[in-house]
Amino acid sequence: MELRKLQARLLSTFVLTSLIVSGRTCDHIPTLENIGSVDIFYPNDHPNDFTSNATTGALLINTQATYAGALVACARLSEQVLPQSSLTNASYPSLLTLLYERSPLNAYWVNGSDSSGGCIAYVKRAQGFASVDCSSELPILCTQTAAPFTIGADDPSPPASSVPDAYKTIVSSEDLTITGFRDARTFRFLGIPYAVPPVGALRFEPSQAYNGSNNVSALTTGASCMQPYFGIVVPGPRQSEDCLFLNIFTPSLRAADIPTNKGDDETRPVIFWIHGGAYVSGAASHLGSYDRLGSLGSFASPFLLVGNQTLSDQILALEWVQKYISAFGGDPTRVTIMGESAGAASVGALISSPAAKGLFHAATMESFPVGLPWYTRSFYSEWITPVLADQLNCSITDEAKYVSCLRALPESAFATDVIVYFSPNQSVYNGQPLSEEVWLPSINATMLLGQLNDLLDNGTLPSPVPIMMGTMEDDGTLFLYDDVSSPLPESDYDNLLFEAFGGDLATTIINSTLFPLNTSDPDTVRNTVSYIITLYTFKCPTLQIARKLPNTTYLFEFRRGLPREGLPTVCTPQSPGR
Structure with missing residues (x-):
């Protein structure tokens, strides 16, 4: 796919x-019985359109109706048939893209008129508008005025x-x-x-x-x-x-x-x-x-x-x-x-x-x-x-x-x-x-x-x-940084290992020499122990389980997470990326 x-x-x-x-x-x-099937099209529905105006959107009523029926159907949702001008506005490129990708239908009622006063539909095959008999039955594009909560x-x-x-x-x-x-x-x-x-x-x-x-x-x-x-x-x-x-x-x-x-x-x-x-x-x-x-x-x-x-x-x-x-x-x-x-x-x-x-x-x-x-x-x-x-x-x-x-x-x-x-x-x-x-x-x-x-x-x-499973790159930080809130001197490395893993495992880690400190990193003690926690608690056991699972298994690792406090703007309801 x-x-x-x-x-x-x-x-x-x-x-x-x-x-x-x-x-x-x-x-x-x-x-739902008197509305029919409805899709909400929102600008950030499309992966290439995360910068659109977050206040715009549209409704697609898939249930087909005449143009008179379209007016009634949109009104039931306290909306209007989408103005023809909306589909020519630069803020709607993703809506047109989504009509091609997510709707199997070809033509949709919009609010407009031709020179003779007839009804207008957006036709995908023609990639534009066409005059259509008002008694034709088509799916409907409606405005979407509901605000983000x-x-x-x-x-x-x-x-x-x-x-x-x-x-x-x-x-x-x-x-x-x-x-x-x-x-x-x-x-x-x-x-x-x-x-x-x-x-x-x-x-x-x-x-x-x-x-x-x-x-x-x-x-x-x-x-x-x-x-x-x-x-x-x-x-x-x-x-x-x-x-x-x-x-x-x-x-x-x-x-x-x-x-x-x-x-x-x-x-x-x-x-x-x-x-x-x-x-x-x-x-x-x-x-x-x-x-x-x-x-x-x-x-x-x-x-x-x-x-x-x-x-x-x-x-x-x-x-x-x-x-x-x-x-x-x-x-x-x-x-x-x-x-x-x-x-x-x-x-x-x-x-x-x-x-x-x-x-x-x-x-x-x-x-x-x-x-x-x-x-x-x-x-x-x-x-x-x-x-x-x-x-x-x-x-x-x-x-x-x-x-x-x-x-x-x-x-x-x-x-x-x-x-x-x-x-x-x-x-x-x-x-x-x-x-x-x-x-x-x-x-x-x-x-x-x-x-x-x-x-x-x-x-x-x-x-x-079938299973998909994976980890964060730094899963261990959640379990260490709350208790160790500031960088430690390198001399505390062994002590922190004993506190985190107990005597036997800490001794094994120290003797393995697999996890040397990075002397150029001012926070190397916490970062190294956090990395070991990530491997021991999450990453290595996940790989072990994945190898044993009998059906299709997918593995992933997220390289970036979100803080528990002070979320970036992109995560707020009104942001374009929401």
């Missing part, structure tokens, strides 16, 4: 994320009250009617509940499918899942246990009548994104599959609590996608699960889970900490329970009373720093040092069969799908 066509196809995919809200729909808001650090969506009715859209699927909205770039359906809120007696239980109101208002995000304010990712100001929701972002809504040729699809591939954050953090300002975090997402007891709440949430969300995503134009047979850091580890857990088999068809893992161990239910019962009980003042003498005590606590009790980041009393489990991260998916016969390496070695991986 040519690079440009591949880029255009990628720009037509879905991104799913999970956040919060519910409500009721309005009768006068247009539905600002994505802030605390809340990545507008308040529901600020979304004009003119830009709201209703999609119906199965037993749900969902009201979302259109901004300058995408149709957005935010805060779609996929599970019963895991509160009260459902705290620590596997997630259960949503059974609430059939009318869902998906206009705004809500609370982050419970977490401390000192995580890798800083959460928004609102937190709740009631946080199991999905967001859908798509530049296209597809009705059943869209024509297909030249490779254009009736449905679009789906990306199911899972955020990182060490399984203990993840904010509403980050696109991701929202699931329970920390002890609320992993805790198990000897007999009553099975654990794996996080993995249960992710699997239920994927089941929701299989059931409903086709109503939004997504293809349930082309779902790619994709995650970064702990999100990549979740992808590794999902391909290792029999319960997730068949819910996705490809996987992407960014900065996958391959060596992160999955523990067992007995680990949580024997090692974590006593520490948690002591911190929360719940006696473990009687398991049923212990679980009841935990469920009676306020949700805020599980977001304290001491609960999220505590370490068990002992430092070794089954002869191996404990990971600094203990709130992880756990091994059992139904949810997670074993360590990914072991499943690959014995040929029992439940979902051997």
